[in-house]
Amino acid sequence: MVDKNEIKGGAKEMGGKIKETAGRATGNRDMEAEGKVDQVEGKTQKNYGKVKDAVKDQTGTH
Incomplete structure (x- = not known):
């Protein structure tokens, strides 16, 4: 399962690349x-x- 921070972070990173360019x-x-x-x-x-997602996987808490 993908954590929402992964998605938001990826979007911000991509936006930053566009802004830099x-x-x-x-x-x-x-x-x-x-x-x-x-x-x-x-x-x-x-x-x-x-x-965070890896910790959830290891502890079994989703």
């Missing part, structure tokens, strides 16, 4: 930096969801 294409360094931050936040949230 758009910022780079338009020369907007602030947008590019925000995109990079969003990617890190998204990856962290996604990994949290994976760990």
